[in-house]
Amino acid sequence: MFYSLVCFLFVVFYTTLFRCKVHGRENIPAGGFILCSNHISWFDPPLVGCTLWKRKVYFMAKEELFSNRLFSLVLRKLNAFPVKRDRADRKAIQYALALLKEDGIVGMFPEGTRSKTGSMQELLDGAALLALKSNVPVLPVAVKGPYRLFRPVRVYIGNPLYFNNYKKGKKYTREDLKEVSKNIREGINSLLEES
Numbered sequence: 001m002f003y004s005l006v007c008f009l010f011v012v013f014y015t016t017l018f019r020c021k022v023h024g025r026e027n028i029p030a031g032g033f034i035l036c037s038n039h040i041s042w043f044d045p046p047l048v049g050c051t052l053w054k055r056k057v058y059f060m061a062k063e064e065l066f067s068n069r070l071f072s073l074v075l076r077k078l079n080a081f082p083v084k085r086d087r088a089d090r091k092a093i094q095y096a097l098a099l100l101k102e103d104g105i106v107g108m109f110p111e112g113t114r115s116k117t118g119s120m121q122e123l124l125d126g127a128a129l130l131a132l133k134s135n136v137p138v139l140p141v142a143v144k145g146p147y148r149l150f151r152p153v154r155v156y157i158g159n160p161l162y163f164n165n166y167k168k169g170k171k172y173t174r175e176d177l178k179e180v181s182k183n184i185r186e187g188i189n190s191l192l193e194e195s
Contacts, residue, residue, distance in 0.1 A: 002077050007053040010046045017149055022051045024157030029137055032100040033160060036127050037141040038188050039109035040118050044143055045080075049107060051141070051155050058099050059107040060092060060126070083126070085112055093130065100134040110184060118145070120189050128180035132172050137162050140187035156191040 014020040035057060037048045049057040056079055063082040066072040083092035096106045110127040111120065131138050137160035144154040163180055166172070 003056060003079060004053070006046075006078060007050050010050045011053060014043075014047055014050065014153065018147060018153040019150060020047065020153045020155065022155045022157065025051070027157050027159050028052065028139065029160045032103040032134070032136045033105055034100070034127055034130055034134070034136060034138045035105055035107045035141055036110050036138050036184050036188065037107070038120055038143055038192065039111050039114045040143060040145050041114065041147050043147050044109065044114075045107070047143065047153070047155065048141055049078075051157065052105065055105055057105045057107040058096070060096065085124075093126075093133075096130055097134055100130070100136050106130065110181070120185055120192070123181040123185050125177040125181055127184055128177045129172070131161075131163050131180055131184075132166050132176065135164065138184055138187070140184065140191060142188050142191035144192060156194070158187055158191045161187050 035048065035052070037044065045059055045061070049059065058079045058081060060083045061075060061080040063084050065075060065080075066082045081092065081095055083089045099106055108127050108130075110123040112124045113121075115121050127138065139160050140158040142156040142158070144156065147153060161183060163183075166176060166180075
């Protein structure tokens with residue numbers, strides 16, 4: 001109930017103040033998937049989450065955001081969960097895999113931090129690792145700003161990316177992760193360029 005109410009309020013907020021429009025909703029797959037978006041502003045997580053407001057998105061969020069008890073409570077009510085960015089966080093990965101196994105949607109900003117220039121940065125390997133371990137598609141999403149009052153913000157949803165050609169259960173190499181990360185980055189980048 002709380003999640004749905006907050007999503008509704010954010011939809012009104014973004015539609016009214018930023019004239020937000022979403023393109024490509026028909027590309028959203030059934031079942032579980034990993035939503036990967038570029039990251040240009042603090043406004044991105046609620047905006048991207050609300051594009052799928054009929055389904056809940058569980059966002060990975062940097063651990064530091066959970067240091068304040070009240071803010072941590074709100075984030076958890078909105079289905080965010082903490083991840084350590086400086087190393088492989090097994091607990092966060094296991095939680096994300098469990099969500100995906102139950103047809104959940106895990107939201108990630110695989111650049112790891114906001115881009116100051118608006119251009120895509122290199123991706124961390126977390127999204128690639130999750131994609132290979134879970135065998136679910138990655139849905140590339142691009143946010144095109146800037147966030148200025150009454151100036152249009154656009155969200156572009158691309159075709160799902162599948163990585164079924166990698167053998168499930170094997171130990172993935174650094175090269176495997178880099179290749180999948182590169183494909184995810186190109187998927188998001190192509191949406192930014194096409195738009």
